Amino acid sequence: MNASRTARERVRAELTREITDIARRHLAVDGAAGLSLRAVAREMGMVSSAIYRYFPSRDDLLTALIIDGYNALGEAVEKADATVPRDDFTGRWLAVCRAVREWAVARPHEYALLYGSPVPGYRAPEDTIAPGARGVAVFGRIVAEAVAAERLAPPAVLPEPPPAIAPDAEVVRTLIPGASDDVISRAVTAWTGLFGMVSFEVFGQFTNTIDHRAEFFEHAMTCLARVLGLPA
Amino acid sequence: MNASRTARERVRAELTREITDIARRHLAVDGAAGLSLRAVAREMGMVSSAIYRYFPSRDDLLTALIIDGYNALGEAVEKADATVPRDDFTGRWLAVCRAVREWAVARPHEYALLYGSPVPGYRAPEDTIAPGARGVAVFGRIVAEAVAAERLAPPAVLPEPPPAIAPDAEVVRTLIPGASDDVISRAVTAWTGLFGMVSFEVFGQFTNTIDHRAEFFEHAMTCLARVLGLPA
DNA sequence: GTGTCGTCAAGAGCAGTGCTCTCGATTGCC
DNA sequence: GGCAATCGAGAGCACTGCTCTTGACGACAC
CATH class of the missing domain: 1.10.357.10 (Tetracycline Repressor, domain 2)
Known part of the structure; x- marks a missing residue:
């Protein structure tokens, strides 16, 4: 059903949101210049390249x-x-x-x-x-x-x-x-x-x-x- | 004499000024985030560590x-x-x-x-x-x-x-x-x-x-x- | 003139970055 | 059950700021 595909997309949406949430926290502390994709990935327990599944570049995250x-x-x-x-x-x-x-x-x-x-x-x-x-x-x-x-x-x-x-x-x-x-x-x-x-x-x-x-x-x-x- | 020491300080002042001039040109093109000490050093024909004789850090240059x-x-x-x-x-x-x-x-x-x-x-x-x-x-x-x-x-x-x-x-x-x-x-x-x-x-x-x-x-x-x- | 000391550039190296690519594994759909 | 899309992990590249060591040069006292 669509429900299963929706489940996949839901976890994707959730992870996307988690990334932006963490990024926003980092932004609040370090400023835009100090925002690091790798640091965000670390905090999520992911490897940095995985972030690129959700945002094609740092600028897109910003x-x-x-x-x-x-x-x-x-x-x-x-x-x-x-x-x-x-x-x-x-x-x-x-x-x-x-x-x-x-x-x-x-x-x-x-x-x-x-x-x-x-x-x-x-x-x-x-x-x-x-x-x-x-x-x-x-x-x-x-x-x-x-x-x-x-x-x-x-x-x-x-x-x-x-x-x-x-x-x-x-x-x-x-x-x-x-x-x-x-x-x-x-x-x-x-x-x-x-x-x-x-x-x-x-x-x-x-x-x-x-x-x-x-x-x-x-x-x-x-x-x-x-x-x-x-x-x- | 003081002239010799002044000569030394004069070349130092000149190099300091050259660094800021190049940095300002880079800033105008790439913005503050894109300003790179190494790029400035390259353009001066220096090695990057030499810049630190003139500015203790990138923030000080900025x-x-x-x-x-x-x-x-x-x-x-x-x-x-x-x-x-x-x-x-x-x-x-x-x-x-x-x-x-x-x-x-x-x-x-x-x-x-x-x-x-x-x-x-x-x-x-x-x-x-x-x-x-x-x-x-x-x-x-x-x-x-x-x-x-x-x-x-x-x-x-x-x-x-x-x-x-x-x-x-x-x-x-x-x-x-x-x-x-x-x-x-x-x-x-x-x-x-x-x-x-x-x-x-x-x-x-x-x-x-x-x-x-x-x-x-x-x-x-x-x-x-x-x-x-x-x-x- | 000689020796000493301070200044300087060069180079290697470290930790970190953004980003790319490949490779298994998992998931969802027919 | 098999196929294809999706995803995370890992290695790797080029780049960054910055530190440390080494060797050369110039200025000064003697």
């Missing part, structure tokens, strides 16, 4: 870890968003920000794999883009719903975006339907501001400078929300 | 490259700032932003070494902090001079920073004398926003999303300047 990471972060973001009342747009944004920061601070090496220098090859493969969009999709929904509820009031202190970026805005609008180019531009800036702040903290740029990081982060994200036009 | 990188970026920022009239504060800020972006886009792997995941050890050593402050010093000067010239008018749409960050603001004030906690908070946010934007672009987060990157960058940095309070 890519799998990247995809898992994006999904884990995306899930954390989704859960954080879900804990806040739907019409508290600023609260939802702040919850998302905190989720990203806490996820990153708890696993700096994994975060570095996602948003630091991409280790495998120069550009991460296409496969990582879709799961990477999971978190930003939540953010887009928050902004879009705020727009739809007419609760978004961007302060009129910024210039209009140049027409050149209109095609890009069109692409982003699939995530934030109903938003003007100006709102889209502010949203992208807020999103990069979030990750800029988290990266600076995780990668040590705040050493000897910002010590009260949670408080400053909270304030900075509140300011980003205001500039975006989310209610105070 | 640290030297980090320091050189911070200095190069800092110099690029200083030069960019110097090309703009002293009282055109917004122009100086934009010049600094463009310098950072162009430097990063031209050498993504080197930029990743500075602002992506720190490769050697978990935290870059103390030695890298001082040269790393060179760029931010320029930025601090721009803001401080704008404050002194009473040309800084931060739009009153943001909440005041919480008292908890006052001690941190005190530290940053050494870079931006005369600035209020609010201005300092905005300045830090603008600075992290700059690097968040550059990192997103260099690390490929804008793939399939933002294509007109120079134009969007220009606009976003103009907006950050406005939020900071620099004149329109």
Whole structure:
């Protein structure tokens, strides 16, 4: 029956998962550069060549870890968003920000794999883009719903975006339907501001400078929300 | 005489410099993970063990490259700032932003070494902090001079920073004398926003999303300047 | 000028890595 | 029961960072 073949595939899936789990643990300790296929194999009681039955190369293992990471972060973001009342747009944004920061601070090496220098090859493969969009999709929904509820009031202190970026805005609008180019531009800036702040903290740029990081982060994200036009 | 000993030290300094030059070229091509002491030694016509007379370990070579990188970026920022009239504060800020972006886009792997995941050890050593402050010093000067010239008018749409960050603001004030906690908070946010934007672009987060990157960058940095309070 | 000492490059060698290939053994399907 | 696909083990290759020893060269004191 199919059951038998399914049994084989099941143990394969289980071993694949065990490999990524161990690899993720090693990654958390040693960083991407220190992740060794042989060490993972040793811990599994396998010989190193056996790993290649499951991942054709070390880079593919890292890519799998990247995809898992994006999904884990995306899930954390989704859960954080879900804990806040739907019409508290600023609260939802702040919850998302905190989720990203806490996820990153708890696993700096994994975060570095996602948003630091991409280790495998120069550009991460296409496969990582879709799961990477999971978190930003939540953010887009928050902004879009705020727009739809007419609760978004961007302060009129910024210039209009140049027409050149209109095609890009069109692409982003699939995530934030109903938003003007100006709102889209502010949203992208807020999103990069979030990750800029988290990266600076995780990668040590705040050493000897910002010590009260949670408080400053909270304030900075509140300011980003205001500039975006989310209610105070 | 000392001349002879100086001659010896001079050839040593020259070889040290040649090593870092070759290493920097390899870094630009293969990234930090692919930098090999043996490959550098081969290109120099030396045997690999000879390199250890100049750098006690691969991590020390990388640290030297980090320091050189911070200095190069800092110099690029200083030069960019110097090309703009002293009282055109917004122009100086934009010049600094463009310098950072162009430097990063031209050498993504080197930029990743500075602002992506720190490769050697978990935290870059103390030695890298001082040269790393060179760029931010320029930025601090721009803001401080704008404050002194009473040309800084931060739009009153943001909440005041919480008292908890006052001690941190005190530290940053050494870079931006005369600035209020609010201005300092905005300045830090603008600075992290700059690097968040550059990192997103260099690390490929804008793939399939933002294509007109120079134009969007220009606009976003103009907006950050406005939020900071620099004149329109 | 001679001898001594510090500096240096070369070479061999060790432990570790990613990856390939071959070879039995086991498993699943007809 | 036999066939074919799958899988783990093992050996091996080329490469890495790093250590240690050896021998040569240059700088200094005498």
